[in-house]
Amino acid sequence: MAQPILVSESTLTDRYQTTIPDTVRKALHLKKKDKICFTIASDGNVLLSRAEVEEDDPVLGEFLAFLANDIAKNPAQMKPLTSDMKARGDALIKGVEFDIDSPLLDEDE
Numbered sequence: 001m002a003q004p005i006l007v008s009e010s011t012l013t014d015r016y017q018t019t020i021p022d023t024v025r026k027a028l029h030l031k032k033k034d035k036i037c038f039t040i041a042s043d044g045n046v047l048l049s050r051a052e053v054e055e056d057d058p059v060l061g062e063f064l065a066f067l068a069n070d071i072a073k074n075p076a077q078m079k080p081l082t083s084d085m086k087a088r089g090d091a092l093i094k095g096v097e098f099d100i101d102s103p104l105l106d107e108d109e
Contacts, residue, residue: 024048 008021020030028050030036035051071078 020048 006023006027008024010018010021012018020036024030028036028048030050035053037049037051039047039049041047
């Protein structure tokens, strides 16, 4: 185990809640509403860390808001996806390989 740089204790309440000590909050730069991550090792040690927050895509958020607004204003324009429409879409991407989780290249952004 690595040499500890800070050791602090906290009490578990009857409702299984605890307060993260001020020294730990400061060391992890935690603020109200931040998320924390508990990593439990096979030897029983627990690593408490600040959870990484995924940043929202502002363009995607604006686009989804636009769609929601358009659907609310024009509900009669909503039509189900037909099998013909799906077949045309499938034909357009036939043979195209992609990984939805891979990041875009700089020239694609």
